[in-house]
Amino acid sequence: MLPPPRADVSSLYIHVPFCFHKCHYCDFYSLVDTRDRQPAFVARLTDELRALAPWAASLDTIFVGGGTPSLLAPHLWEHLLACLASSYDLSQLSEFTVECNPETVTPELGAVLAAGGVTRVSMGAQSFDREHLKTLERWHDPDKVPEALHIARRAGIPRASIDLIFGIPGQSVADWERDVHTALSLGLSHLSCYNLTYEPGTAMTARRSRGQFTPTPEDDEVEMFRRTPELLASAGLSRYEVSNFAVPGDECRHNLVYWRQGQWLAAGPSASGHVAGMRWKNAPRLDDYLLQGDAGFSPVVDVEPPDPRRALAEVLMTGLRLTEGVDATIALAEAERVSPGAAARLLTTADAARRAGHLEAATSGWRLTEPGLLVSQSVIVDFMSALDPA
DSSP states (O other), rough: OOSSOTTTTEEEEEOOOOSOOOOTTOSSOOOOOOOHHHHHHHEEEEEEEEEHGGEEEEEEEEEEEOOOOGHHHHHHHHHHHHHHHHHOEEEEEEEEEEEOGGOOOOHHHHHHHHTOOOOOEEEEEEEEEEEHHHHTOOOOOOOOEEEEEHHHHHHHEEEEEEEEEEEOOOOOHEEEEEEEHHHHTTOSEEEEEEEEEOTOOOHHHHHHHHHHHOOOOHHHHHHHHHHHHHEEEEEEEEEETTTTSTTTTOOOOHHHHHHOOOOOOOTTOOOOOEETTTEEOOOOOOHHHHHHOOGOOEEEEEOOOOOOOHHHHHHHHHHTTTTOOOEHHHHHHHHHHHHHHHHHHHHHHHHHHHHTTTTTETTTTTEEEEHHHTTHHHHHHHHHHSSSSS
């Protein structure tokens, strides 16, 4: 279970599993609730949040994801936000993000979120093309995206981001460029641009295996990836992580905690936390989660104790996705402690990546080039493999 209490964790993730519809490409834990379990869920969640509070310092970031957190009724949001305010020190909170579906953002919800300290919304737009949304089985009206952003801003929530997906079957490079231009017309300072991934066990992957659609040609996906930073640069957004772009200073601070291997608490079904090198995952089933755990804590399905080799692998895996890169000096020193000869193998791997044009020197040490970001997964696998003898 959790390590002994330590009041130095300053980030918190909360998972709300409810959705209108399970999108075919999504592999996050979510469900369509037909049994009106929102009140029971919020009651259970607040118990867990109070149980976790002794591990927290003054919180710096909170992120509520899902699922569709904006699907929660406003009065339940009031209860949840009141619990956070009474259980945690929020005086130093710099970022409080809530994921939203455009169809569920109302003036009432916006007012409740703003009054509760929410400073940022992350909107799941995915595309502004109705046919591409239909392919993804996203059932929102794309015209609702600007309307929802306007409601959030008018309520007093100062920051916003939207998610877009490229590589949707039937999507052309021109279609993708139109989506990016539409997003930029909304005055955003942050944009997440994800390549459609066919995750195992999803309906989208099953449909592809049955030949129900033709995936986007690889050359088109490469061109979409290549064009994205060029298009966003005109609006002052630059890449800071493989799939994330922001005006400098408007990066998602909470996600940077993940990518920099910081510490965070986690509440809600399927939520994963990281404290003092220990990782755990809450039970990913609402019925199991609603059963009261030990003194408010959630039942867990995965607990990983501190492991120096795994910790370094994770530093390489997430750090190389960041444009700031990885501190090579620290990584090499830690590699030698993890496995004799690992530092030399990392250096060999880095030299090979440099010769291939995939790696360059950075202030921190190692950073992927633009061509390297395009093949980041294979480069990262090479670095992680270097930690172990052949």
